Amino acid sequence: MAAETLFGKIWDSHRIRTLDDGRDLIFVDRHLLQETTSAAAFDGLAHDGRPVAQPGLTFATQDHIVSTEPVRSLASNPGGRELIDLMGRNARSHGITMFGLDDPRQGIVHVIGPELGLVLPGTIVACGDSHTSTAGGLGALGIGVGTSEVEHVLATQTLVLPRPKTLRMRFDGRPGNGVTAKDLVLHALGRFGIAVGTGHAIEYTGDVIRALPLEARLTICNMSIEFGGRLGLIAPDDATAAYVRGRPFAPTGRLWDEAKAYWRTLRTDDEAVFDRELSLDVSTAAPQITWGTTQQDVIGIDEAIPDPTTIADLASRRRIQAAIDYMGLTEGRPIEGLPVDVVFIGSCTNARLSDLEAAAAIARGRHVAPGVRALVVPGSSAVKREAEAKGLDRIFSEAGFEWRSAGCSMCVSINEDIVPAGARCVATSNRNFENRQGPRSRTHLASPAMAVAAALAGAIADVRRLA
Amino acid sequence: MKRPPFENVSGPAAPLPLANINTDAIIPAPYLRSPSADLGAGLFARLRYDDAGREMPDFVLNRAPFRSARILLAGRNFGCGSSREAAAWALVRFGIRCVFSPAFADIFYENAFRNGLLAAQMSQEGIDHAVACAQTAQDHAHFTVDLAGRTLSCPDGQQIAFDVPAFRAEALLRGDDDIAVTLQYADDIAAFRASDALARPWIHDFGHPA
Numbered sequence A: 001m002a003a004e005t006l007f008g009k010i011w012d013s014h015r016i017r018t019l020d021d022g023r024d025l026i027f028v029d030r031h032l033l034q035e036t037t038s039a040a041a042f043d044g045l046a047h048d049g050r051p052v053a054q055p056g057l058t059f060a061t062q063d064h065i066v067s068t069e070p071v072r073s074l075a076s077n078p079g080g081r082e083l084i085d086l087m088g089r090n091a092r093s094h095g096i097t098m099f100g101l102d103d104p105r106q107g108i109v110h111v112i113g114p115e116l117g118l119v120l121p122g123t124i125v126a127c128g129d130s131h132t133s134t135a136g137g138l139g140a141l142g143i144g145v146g147t148s149e150v151e152h153v154l155a156t157q158t159l160v161l162p163r164p165k166t167l168r169m170r171f172d173g174r175p176g177n178g179v180t181a182k183d184l185v186l187h188a189l190g191r192f193g194i195a196v197g198t199g200h201a202i203e204y205t206g207d208v209i210r211a212l213p214l215e216a217r218l219t220i221c222n223m224s225i226e227f228g229g230r231l232g233l234i235a236p237d238d239a240t241a242a243y244v245r246g247r248p249f250a251p252t253g254r255l256w257d258e259a260k261a262y263w264r265t266l267r268t269d270d271e272a273v274f275d276r277e278l279s280l281d282v283s284t285a286a287p288q289i290t291w292g293t294t295q296q297d298v299i300g301i302d303e304a305i306p307d308p309t310t311i312a313d314l315a316s317r318r319r320i321q322a323a324i325d326y327m328g329l330t331e332g333r334p335i336e337g338l339p340v341d342v343v344f345i346g347s348c349t350n351a352r353l354s355d356l357e358a359a360a361a362i363a364r365g366r367h368v369a370p371g372v373r374a375l376v377v378p379g380s381s382a383v384k385r386e387a388e389a390k391g392l393d394r395i396f397s398e399a400g401f402e403w404r405s406a407g408c409s410m411c412v413s414i415n416e417d418i419v420p421a422g423a424r425c426v427a428t429s430n431r432n433f434e435n436r437q438g439p440r441s442r443t444h445l446a447s448p449a450m451a452v453a454a455a456l457a458g459a460i461a462d463v464r465r466l467a
Numbered sequence B: 001m002k003r004p005p006f007e008n009v010s011g012p013a014a015p016l017p018l019a020n021i022n023t024d025a026i027i028p029a030p031y032l033r034s035p036s037a038d039l040g041a042g043l044f045a046r047l048r049y050d051d052a053g054r055e056m057p058d059f060v061l062n063r064a065p066f067r068s069a070r071i072l073l074a075g076r077n078f079g080c081g082s083s084r085e086a087a088a089w090a091l092v093r094f095g096i097r098c099v100f101s102p103a104f105a106d107i108f109y110e111n112a113f114r115n116g117l118l119a120a121q122m123s124q125e126g127i128d129h130a131v132a133c134a135q136t137a138q139d140h141a142h143f144t145v146d147l148a149g150r151t152l153s154c155p156d157g158q159q160i161a162f163d164v165p166a167f168r169a170e171a172l173l174r175g176d177d178d179i180a181v182t183l184q185y186a187d188d189i190a191a192f193r194a195s196d197a198l199a200r201p202w203i204h205d206f207g208h209p210a
């Protein structure tokens, strides 16, 4: 048999047939729904009188629009009420399991998928949300789709897609002090850019990746879409199986043994050929922070804002100047020391328990600078409970952070959690686009530890001075 | 849902030749809060309106003849960012039928075709020429898209080639219902499930814990 990539093995095992136009009809093992991208899909089904093909393989949550008030109810979020109600009604009428606002399993869809054992190695997971790629941290293919494709999966439990090309991204070297998974992926974005992955499935490899704990692998794969990638994944290993074991929807007994034996086959063959290969040595990378309005606008904390006049290409020069203007920066100045107004620790990138532990380790016994609003928003209700059991909520509260309920919050600012116009925010989320966190908001992406360092200093700061 | 078949488009082409126009820029999040939001009004809202909600006169879609643009000329990596299909809906509601770019982001590309919106790939030189035409042609900015012939005719008479995979062009011209097309393979799907349930029982046969 020809040597095959991990991606190819999983894709092929889900291929029902290849269509005349060359696209593949693939089976979807788990379909996850969130409230903002599914309402119109259910309308479409109703319009055509179509049932949900596999309600048992379909799961819903409410995350994007929900209030994250520490004590919340439907009344805390009048603007989101309609979509929250619709998700509940649609799930009930089609027999879909839903983790709603009051359910202990509620949380950001990409956090609860792995957490509940819905995402398993070797599966194909579809969700109407681009960061479905997070599932790749467990060795699954997480495919983010639009609402029409949500409707398609609901009606058929399949997707019709062109087979992505393959890209291997290798991380070598020894990450330095203060360099986390978030820093690794931001560093790679700075090096390779936000379009390098377009049309590709990315496999992350190398000793640096192998050594990452599971939640850190989820962080890396989460940001695959930031490279423009269709999905990203990391080969499952013993640590993956150990992570999955015992989770509520994970296989048990004989099925567990069979599944685990199969997962052992999930690796790229030595001779397999990728369409594209990239590698980078991370040994010299400092903790990273974005300065601009795309994720490739990133530098080490000890570096300076770029100077557009030194850039030859006219289009890049203009783009960089525009980003500097939008962000209210001065070219050539160090990024460290830039005053911040808001700090957001949350999102499907960096709001799992290990992220909050890393943040609390820096926050413990210290205090948020005057005038800074700092929020910690757990990625799921389970993460919130576990963090509270470990006393992290008290550490954060005593340090002056708001301890909130689980949801997407200031990552997308589609609820009440908004960065004021002109304010500067250090965020652990994944998008620093103009206006993303509110009109004229200015976002700097960083790791949870770096976000805490900024909150304590009241300015962008080097976490290595605090650790 | 069956769509109306795509017909060739004539009209003004709005130049927006920036790279990396993301879906947050195409349709900002507040327009996603309610299923009844006016997405056509929300298209490029942060670029189109000031904080008080007034039109910003410099933005291309606030200027004649581009207020009634049917075509958008964009830079590379158009539609990057989130999966929000509302980006495609907003373009369509505004009246845009075709977007030209040297390269599209993957999810936006799929979303566009599923809404009868032509996402056509054109060389950077082609885009540059069309943009120059649109900027100088003032209120007679008359472009025509011929999907079958894969050409964009500019007001100066030049015809620029563009690329669309044949199957996507045909599906647009027929107005295919993608779900109905897939359901033609219902037997294949059922057969796959039956054999997969034996090969990977833990996928299909798992209890829902209480």
Ligand code: SF4
Residues within 6 Å of the ligand: A063, A064, A108, A109, A110, A129, A131, A347, A348, A349, A407, A408, A411, A412, A429, A430
């Ligand atoms: S946390 Fe942000 S990126 Fe993740 S699903 Fe929510 S809105 Fe999307």
